[in-house]
Amino acid sequence: MQTILYARVSTDEQTASHQATQARAAGFNIDVVVADEGVSGVSTALKDRPQGRRLFDLLRRGDVLVVRWIDRLGRNYGDVTETIREMMRRGVIVRTVINNMTFDGATTDPMQMAVRDALISFMAATAQAQAEATKEAQRAGIAHAKGRDDAYLGRRPTYDRSQLDDVVARLDAGEAVQAIAKATGLSRGTIYRIRDSRAEAEAALARWAA
Template identity: 75%
Template sequence: MQTVLYARVSTADQTIAHQRKQAEGAGFKVDVVVADEGVSGVTTALRERPEGRRLFDMLRRGDVLVVRWVDRLGRNYADVTETIRTFMHRGVVIRTVINGLTFDGATTDPMQQAVRDALIAFMAATAQAQAEATKEAQRAGIAHAKTQDGDTYKGRKPSYTREQLEIVRDRLAQGTSVSAIAKETGLSRQSIYRVQSNPAEAEAALARWAA
């Protein structure tokens, strides 16, 4: 049996090392890291990613698949639910760093199965909804940046990276407290409140600085 961390990074500001550090900080003893870089979770199914395909070949009954959150597997509802169910059918346990969720196919109790499947569906739907909200915020932010007077004026450089902004938005959507988000990301509470109050401007700032 082995514990495999799957990491997906889609922007330059995201790092595989950071996702591994998060997993180990949450108590996981990672045996193998499998990672895809520069791959979209919206348009590319796990089976279609170079390293994602490896998971279907290497994972066996009793293995544990660790992901930062279900959005690392994908941001498409149908793809994520099918992927999780496929692995559970093989006897693989899927665990998330964020929220400490566990999905496995061990239970035979119909009520427990129903609760598990409902949670899988909810998490997959949330991942897709957040991806769609992020794209909309990015479009609004870029449009906002282009309409500002004096395109050469960038304003203050953002105190956050693309990865930090995505984490902040994810946690806010999950109802995580501002204090907890600040501790996880290293950002000030004021920065997080600004993102919360005006996500379009947060995207605009990154767009102006080509982040």
């Protein structure tokens, strides 16, 4: 049995090593890291990604697949739900770093299965909704940044793209501000500002080309 971390990074500012560090800090003993870099989770299904295909070849019954959050598997509701169900059919256990969620096919109790499947559906829908909200925030942020005087950049953001994505994912997963601050190393004030105005958080990155 092996524990495999799958990391998907879609921008130059994100790194697979950052996701691996987070997983190990959360107590996971990672045997193999499989990473797709610069790949969209919205338009490209896991099975169609170069390393996604490798992941399906590597995983065996009893293996543990670790992802930072469900959105690393994809941002499309149908793709994510089918991917997790396929993993469970294969006897693979899926675990998340954020909130330490576990999905497997071990239970045969109808009620437990219904609760598990409902949770998978909710998380997959949240991943897609987050992707759509992030795109909208990015568009609004860039437009806002362009509308400002180029000579005024404001205060340089204390976070980078990877940290912003991490904070947004944790907020959407329902984590408390204090817990997010501890996990990311950012101040609670910064987390509150990101929570209250994602468009402005994106605008700050756009203004500083961060």
